[in-house]
Amino acid sequence: MSENSPEKEVVIKKNFIHQIVEEEISAGKNGGVVHTRFPPEPNGYLHIGHAKSICLNFGTAQKFNGITNLRFDDTNPSKEDTEYVDSIMEDVRWLGFDWGDRLFYASDYFDKLFAFALKLIEEGKAYVDDQDAETISSQKGTPTRPGAESPCRNRTVAENVDLFMRMKAGEFDEGKCVLRAKIDMASPNMHMRDPIIYRIMKAPHHRTGDKWCIYPMYDFAHGQCDYWEGITHSICTLEFEVHRPLYDWFVEQLRDTDYRPRQIEFARLNLTYTVMSKRKLLQLVKENYVNGWDDPRMPTISGLRRRGYTPASIRNFSDRIGVTKVDGVIDVALLEHSVREDLNRIAQRVMGVLNPLKVVITNYPEGQVEELDAINNPENPDAGTRKVPFTREIYIEHDDFMENPPRKFFRLSPGKEVRLRYAYYVTCNEVIKDENGEVIELRCTYDPETRGGNSPDGRKVKATLHWVSCTENVKAEVRLYDRLFTDEEPDEHKDIDFKEFLNADSLAVLDNCYIEPFVKDAKALDSFQFERLGYFNVDPDTNAEKIVFNRTAQLRDNWAKVKGK
RNA sequence: UGACCCGUGGUGUAAUUGGCAACACGUCUGGUUUUGGUCCAGAAGAGUCCAGGUUCGAGCCCUGGCGGGUCAACCA
Numbered sequence: 001m002s003e004n005s006p007e008k009e010v011v012i013k014k015n016f017i018h019q020i021v022e023e024e025i026s027a028g029k030n031g032g033v034v035h036t037r038f039p040p041e042p043n044g045y046l047h048i049g050h051a052k053s054i055c056l057n058f059g060t061a062q063k064f065n066g067i068t069n070l071r072f073d074d075t076n077p078s079k080e081d082t083e084y085v086d087s088i089m090e091d092v093r094w095l096g097f098d099w100g101d102r103l104f105y106a107s108d109y110f111d112k113l114f115a116f117a118l119k120l121i122e123e124g125k126a127y128v129d130d131q132d133a134e135t136i137s138s139q140k141g142t143p144t145r146p147g148a149e150s151p152c153r154n155r156t157v158a159e160n161v162d163l164f165m166r167m168k169a170g171e172f173d174e175g176k177c178v179l180r181a182k183i184d185m186a187s188p189n190m191h192m193r194d195p196i197i198y199r200i201m202k203a204p205h206h207r208t209g210d211k212w213c214i215y216p217m218y219d220f221a222h223g224q225c226d227y228w229e230g231i232t233h234s235i236c237t238l239e240f241e242v243h244r245p246l247y248d249w250f251v252e253q254l255r256d257t258d259y260r261p262r263q264i265e266f267a268r269l270n271l272t273y274t275v276m277s278k279r280k281l282l283q284l285v286k287e288n289y290v291n292g293w294d295d296p297r298m299p300t301i302s303g304l305r306r307r308g309y310t311p312a313s314i315r316n317f318s319d320r321i322g323v324t325k326v327d328g329v330i331d332v333a334l335l336e337h338s339v340r341e342d343l344n345r346i347a348q349r350v351m352g353v354l355n356p357l358k359v360v361i362t363n364y365p366e367g368q369v370e371e372l373d374a375i376n377n378p379e380n381p382d383a384g385t386r387k388v389p390f391t392r393e394i395y396i397e398h399d400d401f402m403e404n405p406p407r408k409f410f411r412l413s414p415g416k417e418v419r420l421r422y423a424y425y426v427t428c429n430e431v432i433k434d435e436n437g438e439v440i441e442l443r444c445t446y447d448p449e450t451r452g453g454n455s456p457d458g459r460k461v462k463a464t465l466h467w468v469s470c471t472e473n474v475k476a477e478v479r480l481y482d483r484l485f486t487d488e489e490p491d492e493h494k495d496i497d498f499k500e501f502l503n504a505d506s507l508a509v510l511d512n513c514y515i516e517p518f519v520k521d522a523k524a525l526d527s528f529q530f531e532r533l534g535y536f537n538v539d540p541d542t543n544a545e546k547i548v549f550n551r552t553a554q555l556r557d558n559w560a561k562v563k564g565k
Numbered sequence: 566u567g568a569c570c571c572g573u574g575g576u577g578u579a580a581u582u583g584g585c586a587a588c589a590c591g592u593c594u595g596g597u598u599u600u601g602g603u604c605c606a607g608a609a610g611a612g613u614c615c616a617g618g619u620u621c622g623a624g625c626c627c628u629g630g631c632g633g634g635u636c637a638a639c640c641a
Contacts, residue, residue, distance in 0.1 A: 013579060013588085041641050076640060133639055140637055144567045147637090178639055188568040190637050199639035218641045242569055242636045265570085272576085278641095320589065322578045324571090327634055331576050334590050344603060351600095379603070410601070419599060453599045464599050532600045559601045 015323035017056070017264055021064055021233060030259065034066030035232045038092065038099075039106075039222070041073040042084035042206075044278040045293040045300045046091045048314070048335070049269040055318035056266065057235055058097040069229055070099035074107050075221050077205040085206070087293070091301040096311045102229075106221045107207045109228060113216045114168070116224060116254060117179060117198060121160045125253065126197065127152055128163035130177035139185070140193055146186035147193045153182060167200055170213045174200045181220075183249065191246045195219055223247040226261035227254055234261045237268040238325060269321065270329040273483040274299045275491045275498055289502060290484070296539075296550050297484045297506050307481065308527050308537030308552030313342040329489060336553050343527055343535045343552065345379050351388065351421065351466040352515040352530040352549075354478055356395035358441045358470065361426060364392040369472060372452065374422045388516050389472035390423050395514050396442075397532075400465045403431055403439060408562055410462035412442070419464040421531065425450040466531045468514040476515050477548045479539065480508040519547065527552065 014022075025032050036057040040050065061068040070092060074080050092099070120126035129136060129152040141147030155163075164179055166172065179198035187193055197220035202213045226234045234247075244263050251260050270276060275284075276299060284290050284298070293300050296307035304314065317338040321330050351374075370390045377383035396412070405413040412418050417427040423446075430443035449456050453464070482505055487493070490501040519528065519538075527537040534554040541548045 015578090039641095043641080073641065079640075136639080137637075142567085142637055145637095146567090175639065190568085193637085196639055201639080215639095217639075222641085238570070239635055240641090244569090267571090320577080324578075326571060326577090328577065331590065334577070337590060340602090349600080375599095378600085408601095421599060461599090463601080466600075529600085529602085532602070534602095555600075555602045557601070562601080 013322060016325070017060060017233070017235065017266065017323055018063065020264065021060060025064065030232045033230075033232055034061055034064040035069070035230055036061045036066065036235060037069040037071050037226065037229065037231050039071045039073045039225075039236075040088050041076070041079075042081060042088060043076070043079040044084060044282055045087050045302055047276060047278075047281065047298075047300045048271065048304065048317075049276045049299075050091075051095060051301055051314050052269045052318050052321065052323075053235070053237070054092055054095055054097060055315055056323055059318075060233065060235070066232075067102065068097070068099060069102040069104055069231070071104040071225060071229070072106065073218065073222065074105050074205070074207065075216050075218060076201075077203040077215065078201060080206055082206050087302060091305075094305060094311055095301065095314060104225070104229065105207055106216075106225055107205060109221065109225055110208060110212055110216070112228065113221060113224060114214075117216070117220070118161065118164065120181065120253060121164060121179075122157055123253075124157060124182065126179055126181050127155050127160050128167065128177050129153075129180050129194075129196075130163070130172075133175060136178070136196075140190065141185070143188075143190060149185050150180070150194065153194070164198075167198070167214050168212075170202070172200055174202055176200060179214075181249075183246075189242060189245055191219065191243050192249070195246060219243060219246050220250065223251045223261065223263070224254055227251055227259075230259075231261045234263045236263060236265055238265045238327065239268075241265045265325065266323050267325055267327045270327075270489075271299060271335065272329055272332050272488045273485050273490070274332065275485070277491070280491060280498060283499075284484075289499065296479070297481050305525070306539065307550055308343075308525075308535060309339050310342050310346075310527070313339040316342065332483065339535065339553050340555070343529065346377075347527050347529040347535055348376055348383070348518075349374070349378070349531050350516055350518050350528045351468055352476070352478075352513060352519075352528075352533065352536070353395040353397050353466065353468045354480075354510050354513045354530075354533065355398040356468075356512060356514055357398040357401055357439065359394050359396050359426070359467070360441065360443050361392050361394070361446045362429070362443050363445045366392055368392065369469075372422045386518055388422060388518070389469050390420075391469040391471055393470040394420070394467045395470060395473075396420075396465050396467050398439075400463075401428070401439065401442060408559075411465060412463070417461055419450070419453050419461045420446075420467045421464050422453055423451075423467065424448070424453070425455060425459070425461060466533075468516055470514075472517055473514040474517055474520045474547060476513045476519075477546055478510045478513045478536065478551065479548065480510065480551045482506050482508075513549075515547075515549075522547065529555075 038057045058068045129150050139148045178196045180194045181197050183192045185193045198214050201215050247263050294302035294306045371387035373385050374388045400411045402413050412428050425447045426444040428444050432441040434440045484506050485501045486503045487501040491498040522538045524538050524540040535552040536549040539548040539550045
């Protein structure tokens, strides 16, 4: 894809996080250093919601001359996998961000975390609880009722150290005991009621192998990792807001200087007509409602990439939607607008017929092939021109012909003259139908004087149609996508499963499409505008036998609106 | 019902330290056009959840309501 034209800059409004950072810098906090991190758990593919977070974290650092770490939050080996690690790195890079040499894993800190846990035990701030999960849970209380203290709460330090060492040594089965921070079972904040910080999990870890059979919980790892990496702003989503006191509590136990990372929460992205939770996306993949994580209908970054979205379009989208603590829903139309905007500027134009209707130009010489000049991108004169072959028999779009057209139909109909883009004016003389009365061919005549598309006598036509030669073309399969769900918020219905709203027509495969020869050497992911239709890119399923296109987005279509009324 | 968070056109965001609500998407008009695209011009649409209060003046401050969200995994 050509990236030659300058990227349109979306005006980024100063969001509340920028404002906080700005105030801290002018107050001299952290010596003016801004250091963020993007901390995905490698248990699934990244989606457009993560893109928002990536743009926020990397973007905030960039804005204030800071840097950003990539850190995998891999504290739960039972769910995590290197497959996800690889895809996440690919996606972040593809979006256009660089973490330099600062690639980290929470598992890098397992030794330090263990030592810190031991320190808490020695200070009487943590204890081993060997009650079963259910009992511990029942002692937690409820949001409105305080919890009860565990009978294990007052073990001696020596006892706790011994037990914890034996947990580490693998002497206990999974679920036999846990390490808990000793904070406050009566706290109005559930997360402060002696949270579990280590559990036994006899699963090999994708990085540490069999070294550990106990693993730290998220709350016991995240803030500490931030602290050790010198993170200044730990930006996360709203649901972690209630975790913040705990985050601060651990950092407070750990720190030996004035420095502490600050957790700031923002609202996660929701998009209309889709779902964004990893669990639900995983379900769509596992249960084959879509063809994998990178199915072009998925809101995953890999899906959007395969669909033909550009990194710039996603970054612009992220900038436009803003950052707040209001939990809202963004209209997908805004995302679609962002790709159209970017692709309009950079996409090579080409003509392609998706639903062909054969047209024979009866007064055009048989066997003649003319090479006509076509503009590659009217938005970018530097893109130049190309030749398009014209012949006696061509295909036009079936929708561009109507035997009995309504008032505002400008396209071809019996007796009417239209322009074939970059070619000639043609007039429809005859309609040929099959035994079912379906129109299968048109007989037209052309005006040789109108070569290139203009009439010397100044005669105007109302419409310009795209076309492809019947003999000089590339045959293609084209996959048309529609929204995956029929409901604006498929997972916001109390009693209806989101899958009930799956759109049965979200994918339509057309295998009788003809594209002008220009695309014959196109490579996977190359984007084109098929004039008058939309943006299409080459799917990786393309091989020597057939070229496959995905429709990224349709062009705005006023006729469709008129027709709809 | 405990704690924490949130409440501005249809949607998402703005509104300098309080000064007559702005931008984008969407919608609707019209113009240009060899893409019914792009582009250009314009319109409709909120009086800022409600009620009090402070003030010459409140979307911004105070009080009290109302509405919504999050939190009770050995997930993150």
